[in-house]
Amino acid sequence: MVSGSTTYEQGRRVDIAVFDVDHTLLDGDCVLLLARTLHPMPSFLLRSLGLLPSLLAWSLGRCPTDRFKELFLARFILSSPPDPPHPRLMRLLSGEFSHRLVARLRPAALARLRWHQEQGHRVILCSASPRIVLQGLADRLGVEIVATELMAAEGRWLPKLQGANCKGPEKIRRLESYLGGLDSLRIEAYGDSKGDRELLKRADLPHYRSFLPTPTPYPQRRNS
Secondary structure: OOOOOOEOOOOOEOOEEEEOOEOOOEOOOHHHHHHHHHOOOOHHHHHHHOOHHHHHHHHOOOOOHHHHHHHHHHHHOOOOOOOOOHHHHHHHHHOHHHHHHHHOEOHHHHHHHHHHHHOOOEEEEEEEEEHHHHHHHHHHHOOEEEEEOEEEEOOEEEEEEOOOOOOOHHHHHHHHHHHOOOOOOOEEEEEOOHHHHHHHHHOOEEEEOOOOOOOEOOOOOOOO
16 A cells, blocks of 8 residues: 655645545446346336335435435345345456446546556545445555445345445544544545535545546535
8 A cells, every 4th residue: 555645736745535436436326337237127117116115215314324225235236035146246246347337437537546546645435335336446446445334144245234324424434444543644535425525524635526636625505
């Protein structure tokens, strides 16, 4: 790992570059893309019908995001018994699906990520999506990853979150745990939504929906 202390374009040191993934680095949502990959139409629509009550409850604030994510994973990705068989799913995630994610990377975001790597900065993906879905992409990009973790039993992943969903304040807690604290680090961060608010506000150089060199802070008044 590189701890980098290279000079930023405007003379400011950067130690860590942190990228949100869904709708920031990636054009789309990786979990939804995986569900569509595993269940093409009309299978996807048929499975979606059974999730509509939970989706409505979630949209009304009556179903926690963590719980809705577990229900989605159970219906589309990690059903029991595993559908598709677990070994084939894991091969898909590390192979073909990771290629699909690379193809969905935003050109400007990828160019910025590569710039950080060229400067010797330590690059970390920080996502609310499960690590197992994004590990193949992180490996292909040659970066580290901090993400939502899933429980496992008997060598298989389960549709159950291990700990909290990695979004909002949890992104800061996970990064602090992973890096052994943030106080001594100068952070440049990229995000697109309310789930990245705390990360962007903590960053020394925040980029809200932007990959230009000039920082763009998270809006003072924004609810989404």
